[in-house]
Amino acid sequence: MGSSRLLFFCWILPLFVANLSLGADPYFQSRCVDTAGNYTANSAYQANLNSIFSQLTSHPDFNYGFYNLSAGQNPNQVNAVALCRGDRNQDECNTCLNETVSELRQLCPLYKEVIGWSEFCTLRYANRDLFGELETSPGSCLYNVQDVPNPDRFNQVLDKLLTNLSSLAAAGGPLRKYAADNSTVGVFQIVYAMVQCSPDLSEQECGDCLSVAKYGIGGCCLGKIGCRILRPSCFLRYESEPFYQTPIPLPSPPHSTGRKVSKERKIPLI
Template identity: 55%
Template sequence: MGCSGLFLFYWSVIVSLAAIAFADDYDNYFECGFVEDRGNYTANSSYQANLNRIVSQLSSLTEFNYGFFNLSAGESPDEVKAIALCTGDRTQDECNSCLHRTATELIQRCPWHKEATAWSEFCLVRYANRDIFGQLESEPRTCAFNTRKASNPVQFNDGLSELLNNLSNIAAAGGPLRKYAAGNATAGNLQTIYAAVQCTPDMDKQNCTHCLDDGKAEFLNCCYGRIGCRVLRPTCILRFESNPFYHTAVPLPSLPPSPTPPGPTTSPTSIGG
């Protein structure tokens, strides 16, 4: 297993991103990141106890909630707030297992930070000592790419861009239960590209679009010409591959039928002379 520290400059603020990957296996990994200036907690503190309570909550979920959870533990100033998200194609059992492992790994591999985010195979977990629900976040962030390159990167990227644009529009228009879209397209020499994008559903349409647009721009810097890549942010994730990697999306509940409008009313007609 490899562990590397990444230092990113964002608006002249030095941001530390601790990225830990399950090495050499692009399809099975864990990464976590933190923003350096958000503060630390100490061992055996109330904050640590509340963070452990969050992990316990994620380990004992009984409701599926379509893979999105907004949790809290404790009281200010030691309150911990957390958001957890599974990709839209995962069942409850798969989601619970991923969230439990990811939350446990997060506090073990990125310890002592009052705010941190972790991404693993098909879920993310983040926590902070502030309100993060509905807040668009761009840090910490990272990407992971396949070392193989496309045979025709220009055509591949053109097909990828069109596919990601279409999927981003669908995901951003999603409702409060899920903002997720997956699909495929053909590019270049009949090579198929598979992609999926997702926002945490506490994002409104504008913020989801903004996050995904930034992620698509990052593909050009991190992943251009690769046959697979993930861009990972606290409020959205994007991924593409040259092989299928997603399942059929878990069905959302059907919308209740619109109420039938009442029929026209008529006044009684008098009969007689």
């Protein structure tokens, strides 16, 4: 991660409980949503949540890093959405989801609604619909404490880079909305950036989410050489050193039917 080793944490929306874990991912972030309530230990809700966790950690299909799962029925239904970074393969995705599940079990026990951000994946679950819902809160921000040497020029280049990447990601299809690239700031400085949305969002929704994320830079990490802005439906990251790989290839786009297809996989009712 290069220069990202020195990071501060900026908590967004203090109405939500914020937690930091020092496990496999030292910059893991989570939100345990108080307003959604709690479930009882050994209840039907917990059994359904365990079914979700089991599916995520043993799913045989890659699905290009996106999963939409549901278990049980109201009032104990659990819905989950998981998203892996567009440059990560199936093994890396599975490892990240396993570690994220383990972290959330410890950090947010008995919470009905939770979100966790690892470096390579995001996991959300709740007792309400999540698929296709644009959500920009709760959120979090992490930043490198080092200042850029030429902030005005850096901010101009970064803004243009993120705007271009946001447009590319938003125009992505239902399998992936992801883009990464770099721009030269000066003779000896390059900024590397990545953006990604949950692919169940529309082009407009993805663009809106990334606009909110980009706006968050001003309140968290303006003028810093590295930053991550984390939102439920999207995220962005930029660094002064390379941190992303070549994206996992996607298949040729199928003929459009004009209909939005859910990737939801139902789990036996409990």
